[in-house]
Amino acid sequence: MTTIQDVAKAAGVSPMTVSNVINNHPNVRPSTRERVLEAMTRLDYRINVAARNLAKGRTGTIGLAVPEVNSPYYGRLAAGIIAAAERRKLRVSIEQTASRENELDALSLSRNRLYDGLILSAAGMGQADAERLRVDHPLVVLGDRIFGGPVDHVAMPNLEASRAAVGHLIERGCRRIAMLCGAVDEVDTSSLRLTGYQQALREADLAPDPALIQRVDRFGMREGARSAREMAASGLDFDGVFCVTDSLAMGVLRGLADVGVRVPEQVKVIGFDNVTESEFFIPSLSTVDPDHDGMAERAVDLLIRLIERTGPPAVHEELVGGFSVVVRESTGG
Amino acid sequence: MTTIQDVAKAAGVSPMTVSNVINNHPNVRPSTRERVLEAMTRLDYRINVAARNLAKGRTGTIGLAVPEVNSPYYGRLAAGIIAAAERRKLRVSIEQTASRENELDALSLSRNRLYDGLILSAAGMGQADAERLRVDHPLVVLGDRIFGGPVDHVAMPNLEASRAAVGHLIERGCRRIAMLCGAVDEVDTSSLRLTGYQQALREADLAPDPALIQRVDRFGMREGARSAREMAASGLDFDGVFCVTDSLAMGVLRGLADVGVRVPEQVKVIGFDNVTESEFFIPSLSTVDPDHDGMAERAVDLLIRLIERTGPPAVHEELVGGFSVVVRESTGG
DNA sequence: TTGTAAGCGTTATCAT
DNA sequence: ATGATAACGCTTACAA
Numbered sequence: 001m002t003t004i005q006d007v008a009k010a011a012g013v014s015p016m017t018v019s020n021v022i023n024n025h026p027n028v029r030p031s032t033r034e035r036v037l038e039a040m041t042r043l044d045y046r047i048n049v050a051a052r053n054l055a056k057g058r059t060g061t062i063g064l065a066v067p068e069v070n071s072p073y074y075g076r077l078a079a080g081i082i083a084a085a086e087r088r089k090l091r092v093s094i095e096q097t098a099s100r101e102n103e104l105d106a107l108s109l110s111r112n113r114l115y116d117g118l119i120l121s122a123a124g125m126g127q128a129d130a131e132r133l134r135v136d137h138p139l140v141v142l143g144d145r146i147f148g149g150p151v152d153h154v155a156m157p158n159l160e161a162s163r164a165a166v167g168h169l170i171e172r173g174c175r176r177i178a179m180l181c182g183a184v185d186e187v188d189t190s191s192l193r194l195t196g197y198q199q200a201l202r203e204a205d206l207a208p209d210p211a212l213i214q215r216v217d218r219f220g221m222r223e224g225a226r227s228a229r230e231m232a233a234s235g236l237d238f239d240g241v242f243c244v245t246d247s248l249a250m251g252v253l254r255g256l257a258d259v260g261v262r263v264p265e266q267v268k269v270i271g272f273d274n275v276t277e278s279e280f281f282i283p284s285l286s287t288v289d290p291d292h293d294g295m296a297e298r299a300v301d302l303l304i305r306l307i308e309r310t311g312p313p314a315v316h317e318e319l320v321g322g323f324s325v326v327v328r329e330s331t332g333g
Numbered sequence: 334m335t336t337i338q339d340v341a342k343a344a345g346v347s348p349m350t351v352s353n354v355i356n357n358h359p360n361v362r363p364s365t366r367e368r369v370l371e372a373m374t375r376l377d378y379r380i381n382v383a384a385r386n387l388a389k390g391r392t393g394t395i396g397l398a399v400p401e402v403n404s405p406y407y408g409r410l411a412a413g414i415i416a417a418a419e420r421r422k423l424r425v426s427i428e429q430t431a432s433r434e435n436e437l438d439a440l441s442l443s444r445n446r447l448y449d450g451l452i453l454s455a456a457g458m459g460q461a462d463a464e465r466l467r468v469d470h471p472l473v474v475l476g477d478r479i480f481g482g483p484v485d486h487v488a489m490p491n492l493e494a495s496r497a498a499v500g501h502l503i504e505r506g507c508r509r510i511a512m513l514c515g516a517v518d519e520v521d522t523s524s525l526r527l528t529g530y531q532q533a534l535r536e537a538d539l540a541p542d543p544a545l546i547q548r549v550d551r552f553g554m555r556e557g558a559r560s561a562r563e564m565a566a567s568g569l570d571f572d573g574v575f576c577v578t579d580s581l582a583m584g585v586l587r588g589l590a591d592v593g594v595r596v597p598e599q600v601k602v603i604g605f606d607n608v609t610e611s612e613f614f615i616p617s618l619s620t621v622d623p624d625h626d627g628m629a630e631r632a633v634d635l636l637i638r639l640i641e642r643t644g645p646p647a648v649h650e651e652l653v654g655g656f657s658v659v660v661r662e663s664t665g666g
Numbered sequence: 667t668t669g670t671a672a673g674c675g676t677t678a679t680c681a682t
Numbered sequence: 683a684t685g686a687t688a689a690c691g692c693t694t695a696c697a698a
Contacts, residue, residue: 003675014685019677027683049445050392051675053383054690069402069427070412070609079403082429094402094427096415112382221613254613276403280554280587282615336691347669352693360667384691387674 002043011039022047053113061091062303063115065106067123069096071220072247072275074121077142080296081119088304090116100124104132111137117303138306140299144189152306153318154299158189161288161323162196163203165270166242168286168325170204172332174240174268177201178212180227180252181244182219193244193272212238216248224251225258232259239267246271246278246287253281253330264332274326283329295321335376344372355380386446394424395636396448398439400456402429404553405580405608407454410475413629414452421637423449433457437465444470450636459521471639473632477522485639486651487632491522494621494656495529496536498603499575501619503537505664507573507601510534511545513560513585514577515552526577526605545571549581557584558591565592572600579604579611579620586614586663597665607659616662628654 004022008015013036020028021036028036039045053059064081066074082092093115097103103125110118117138125132130149133141140152169177179197181190194213201208214231216223224243228251231238243249249271253263261267263283271278274289298319305314327333337355341348346369353361354369361369372378386392397414399407411427418425426448430436436458443451450471458465463482466474473485502510512530514523527546534541547564549556557576561584564571576582582604586596594600596616604611604620611618631652638647660666 001675004677005675015675016677016685017683020684023677029683032683046441046444048387048675049442049447050383050386051690052677054381054387054674054692055676055678057690059383068412069415070405070408072403072405072408072610075403075405075408079401079429082402091428095424096412108379109382111379114382221609225613250610251613254615254617257615276554277405277583277610280558280584282587282590284587334691338691348692349669349694350667353668356693362667365667381691384674385693387676388691388693390674 001048002045003048004045006043007036007039007045010043011035057113059114059116060089061093061115062300063095063106063110063118064092064121065095065097065103065118066121067097067103069094072277073245073273076273076275076292077121077296080292081300083293084297084300088300090300090304097124100129104129107132107135107139110139111135113137117307119299119303138303140303140306142295142299144192150316152302152316154295154302155318155320156189156290156295157320157323158192159196159199161272161290161325162193162242163200164196164323164325165272165288166197166200167203168327168331169240169242169268169270170200170206172240172264172268175206176209176212176238177206177240177242178214178231178236178238179242179244180214180216180224180248183215183217190244197242211236219245219248221247221251221254224248224253225255226251228252228255228261229259232256232261241267241269243269243271246273246275246285249285249287249330250277250281253283253285263330268332269330270325278326279328281330286328286331286333287326289324289326291322291324295319334381335378336381337378339376340369340372340378343376344368390446392447392449393422394426394448395633396428396439396443396451397425397454398428398430398436398451399454400430400436402427405610406578406606409606409608409625410454410629413625414633416626417630417633421633423633423637430457433462437462440465440468440472443472444468446470450640452632452636471636473636473639475628475632477525483649485635485649487628487635488651488653489522489623489628490653490656491525492529492532494605494623494658495526495575496533497529497656497658498605498621499530499533500536501658501660501664502573502575502601502603503533503539505573505597505601508539509542509545509571510539510573510575511547511564511569511571512575512577513547513549513557513581515550516548523577526575530575544569552578552581554580554584554587557581557586558588559584561585561588561594562592565589565594574600574602576602576604579606579608579618582618582620582663583610583614586616586618596663601665602663603658611659612661614663619661619664619666620659622657622659624655624657628652 004015004018008018085092119140121142134150142154214227271285271287274287278285278287337348337351340351415425452473454475467483475487547560607620607622611620
């Protein structure tokens with residue numbers, strides 16, 4: 001392995017001059033630069049990033065920790081973060097956490113200075129873990145399960161957007177609206193969206209019915225399909241479904257098709273996330289678009305501010321993104 | 334920032350002993366270990382990975398470079414690689430390449446020892462870039478555009494699987510089978526799958542018709558939908574469609590629905606990849622399952638062999654994965 | 667079982 | 683414009 005020393009020797013200069021050439025420092029005479037570059041190519045020199053990181057204390061890379069890489073939602077999120085980071089000359093490295101354990105692990109990884117900062121999309125952690133987020137390195141949390149924590153935070157407009165989504169179903173004539181959500185044990189995505197659902201019903205003077213609230217333990221298409229079939233089989237009376245994710249909603253569309261229920265004629269369905277697939281599903285899926293790109297942009301901005309801050313810690317920001325309701329075939333759009 | 338030195342001082346031992354504790358070396362007296370651990374928690378010590386990497390010359394992390402993170406196919410692939418690596422106690426860090434330029438960049442990144450090795454899923458590079466793959470660090474290429482290159486290589490069973498897919502359409506009674514593929518400029522995924530398509534037609538004594546070959550410039554659902562609508566509008570006579578990816582095929586299902594063509598009654602459709610969504614699409618999509626997990630496993634195995642090899646370079650392996658045809662509603666299954 | 671010394675490859679700082 | 687020196691924080695090899 002050839003090092004800066006080897007190049008320096010070959011070019012007849014000091015290692016420092018080679019370093020200056022590598023980093024495009026201005027004070028290098030063109031002829032010197034030439035000689036160094038020539039030596040670098042001749043020796044097939046490659047910089048050792050670990051050494052540079054150690055010396056600089058910076059890596060130029062931010063980490064993005066997501067629960068699952070093979071998911072339309074987190075894929076979309078990652079794409080947004082990468083685009084936003086790229087504009088700011090930062091690389092992004094994605095890690096899959098998959099569990100609360102690993103989410104906590106991811107925290108210490110960045111603390112370890114492998115990355116300049118970390119964007120953590122937390123699904124497994126809850127309010128109880130909030131204190132673990134009090135770290136002394138740049139961290140931005142993307143998600144909904146932790147509020148008032150000691151950390152910068154970009155959240156979805158869960159409550160308002162859900163209210164709007166359910167409001168849309170009501171406008172379209174639904175009166176018995178089911179909701180598919182996760183366990184609601186504490187303040188999390190599902191509970192916020194459930195509250196939005198309840199508010200929308202109340203505003204329209206519709207009686208809430210606990211039988212209409214369906215729980216799922218995962219947010220994939222499989223679970224949505226199963227739930228829909230069960231609801232139909234149980235004879236439950238419903239004319240609309242609001243799902244906490246698009247994957248769930250597409251599963252519901254599939255499940256309803258399996259049992260011969262027509263969408264949107266008999267039942268209208270709306271999801272949340274506006275993943276790429278929803279536009280092309282049959283029927284195409286109405287949904288809430290949470291402005292992923294805006295949220296990604298803000299998360300990266302917050303992180304960069306933290307990375308570049310010197311001096312006293314700033315107050316922690318909590319931002320909530322914007323949203324819009326996208327009307328498609330599944331609600332008769 | 335607290336270092337090993339600080340911990341050593343606080344625990345009244347040498348830095349080396351702290352290092353031994355961190356790395357679970359056996360020769361540390363329990364009482365000493367206790368004292369060190371206590372000091373570590375008290376001082377909130379976090380190891381500096383950059384320093385460790387530099388000293389060790391290893392990172393314990395492999396890189397995975399994919400063209401696009403927000404795609405069902407690459408998401409599936411990434412999930413497989415992560416699972417395979419995890420079993421071998423390796424971390425995976427994902428990078429989005431997006432272009433041939435970045436694919437070449439990714440090569441030098443790993444060469445730079447940020448990762449112990451790199452798995453490169455190359456879409457933009459072609460045979461002409463093969464020589465660039467002659468690198469002196471562990472590299473495994475996943476893909477189809479480079480053969481006989483100076484590199485370990487795990488490829489899809491493109492030709493055979495395509496022949497089987499088209500054979501399935503023929504069995505189901507299709508006689509005028511369209512194919513959606515990318516530009517076929519050199520040996521790549523599309524051209525291999527096209528050859529499989531042609532072989533299947535020939536075996537069944539069906540006349541090939543150039544009008545049935547449709548080109549797309551990207552492999553997303555949008556392109557599939559557009560193509561399908563155009564084919565239908567142009568009055569082209571076809572009763573089957575073979576698509577080089579599932580995304581494309583789901584787009585075709587959507588496009589055919591748009592113009593009122595019934596699947597599978599009037600036209601049968603089959604894709605390639607078996608992404609999660611195909612099972613739940615309406616109609617569910619018949620497709621080729623290329624044994625992603627097996628390929629991921631082998632790629633990781635090859636990479637580990639390279640990482641751990643000392644001595645003379647081995648001969649380069651070229652593996653081709655297995656496959657199966659998954660029959661679903663879109664072909665009347 | 668523990669400690670000492672040297673070095674991993676780079677960059678910051680300060681001279682020249 | 684270029685170079686000498688001292689870090690950066692850890693581990694390997696060897697000594698005690």
